[in-house]
Amino acid sequence: MEAVLTAAVALLDEAGESALTFRALAARLGTGVGTIYWYVSNKDELFDRATDHAIGGILTAVEGQPGSDDPIADLRVMAVTLFDAIVDRPWLTAYFMRNTDVQGHSLRLYEKIGQQTLRLDLTPRQRFHAVSAIVGVVVGTAADLGAEIPQELLDGHVDREEFLGRYAATWRSLDAAEFPFVHQIADEFAGHDDREQFLAALELTLAGLRLQAGT
């Protein structure tokens, strides 16, 4: 079981979600497809289990963080840690987005984040909403940004600079009267950094939260 999960995560890391097939997994483990089905009832469960396995790592990373006297600062650190983990393993997004099955390591992760909100002057409902909002920002942004890699990664000779620049050029060529915003934003987009963009989004919700907590 442990070996199955480890191999599954390895496949996901090496070549993404589409690389995780029963046959590939069986080949890597040197067994048959049927064997995997003895441990796991279908692909969804395989994926969920593998993902939960990976989230265990994130959890220990989050738990290993020092922690300060400012709950919101701690929330920020946790959110960033989660973000980095998802960027590193884009296939995690699918889990966070599909999984209603809130238990296992992800439940512990929610708990860990939620504990920070206990230190804020909020109603239980506000705490519930705060955690959901923060996770939403992290997953939403990470997913959005993680998708921006078509040939760039495969070819390698088309670097990020040129890739973004091409879009910016297209946008600049649009009618300035009809597309004033896109026009103005083109330059920002050309030189934008995903992580900075995420941090900005996170900062907005955290600011709202701080306001709500009256601190």
Add this chain to the structure above:
Amino acid sequence: MEAVLTAAVALLDEAGESALTFRALAARLGTGVGTIYWYVSNKDELFDRATDHAIGGILTAVEGQPGSDDPIADLRVMAVTLFDAIVDRPWLTAYFMRNTDVQGHSLRLYEKIGQQTLRLDLTPRQRFHAVSAIVGVVVGTAADLGAEIPQELLDGHVDREEFLGRYAATWRSLDAAEFPFVHQIADEFAGHDDREQFLAALELTLAGLRLQAGT
């Protein structure tokens, strides 16, 4: 072409993302699979085109909204409109999350949202981040919440009440010392409303944005 897209959207609406297959689409159109490949080079393009088609509808809905003297209020209305549209058509999330190809109707949608930020006292970069943050909240939350429907919809006899209650019960049964947050939140979760949860998350970012704009 137009007929292909309309039929594709119909299939997606009727039975979700998995229902959109080349064979089903061909059958509905009374043609062969090969014909569809003449209009579209692969499934990704088919899906993107169909989704863009649907986003056209959202766009007109957003453009049809009156608009007030408060840019942030207008942003709220747009975000809610987008949210409702995605909840209504869960298969849209996949598009918003995978699609780097920012053009067509979704570009116009970004523009429309971005124009509100032009009325706020922000730097171009802040505007760029604001739009990205808002869309992130909408898509992230909508995706998160849209996934919570396993047997509930299919069986029909297990209603939402009981479904949520079961989770709440599990959470309450956890150790209160180890899971103080989840414990406290269980009741909120049992009676929670998806839309309210989204509005709370949106309100946090909008509050942060208002703060940033100094209005």
Add this chain to the structure above:
DNA sequence: ACGATTATCGAACGAGGTTCGATGATAGAA
């Protein structure tokens, strides 16, 4: 020794994406 449980295996089925060559329409050129 022996049933029962635990594990293993891979051929085979069905569904879905994609390819490809054949074939018909349609229209401008000769």
Add this chain to the structure above:
DNA sequence: TTCTATCATCGAACCTCGTTCGATAATCGT
């Protein structure tokens, strides 16, 4: 009118993937 190049249509066939199933070994409690 005839010819030919482009537009459009079609579905059989191929490949990959999830999943099933019956056969078979390995281990164990009695």
